[in-house]
Amino acid sequence: MACALPSKLPHAPATARAACRPRVRQAQGFHGAVSEFKRQLIEVTLRQMGGNRTLAARVLASSARYLLRLIRELGVATPPPQRRRRIVGAG
Numbered sequence: 001m002a003c004a005l006p007s008k009l010p011h012a013p014a015t016a017r018a019a020c021r022p023r024v025r026q027a028q029g030f031h032g033a034v035s036e037f038k039r040q041l042i043e044v045t046l047r048q049m050g051g052n053r054t055l056a057a058r059v060l061a062s063s064a065r066y067l068l069r070l071i072r073e074l075g076v077a078t079p080p081p082q083r084r085r086r087i088v089g090a091g
Contacts, residue, residue, distance in 0.1 A: 035074055038070060038074060039074040039075070039076050041060070042056070042060070042067070042070060042071060042074070042076045043076055043077055043078075045059055045060055046076070046078055046079060047079055050079070051078060051079040051080055053067055053068060053071075053078075
């Protein structure tokens with residue numbers, strides 16, 4: 001989401017300025033920090049693999065089922081998978 005505030009607006013309300021800051025989740029303790037790390041790692045890997053969960057699971061040395069479970073449990077923002085190119089005339 002892009003910030004809609006002009007950069008030279010010094011008197012913007014605090015709520016508007018807060019809305020323009022990047023959203024960072026606060027980890028709660030050790031387990032929260034580990035969950036947040038996993039979530040970020042999965043998001044980055046999925047982005048690099050073009051949304052392909054099978055390839056992301058291979059890169060992460062995990063099974064596709066476990067990766068899907070983590071995606072659901074951790075609330076990972078997944079990019080839409082890229083469409084496969086159809087080869088015309090193959091058959």
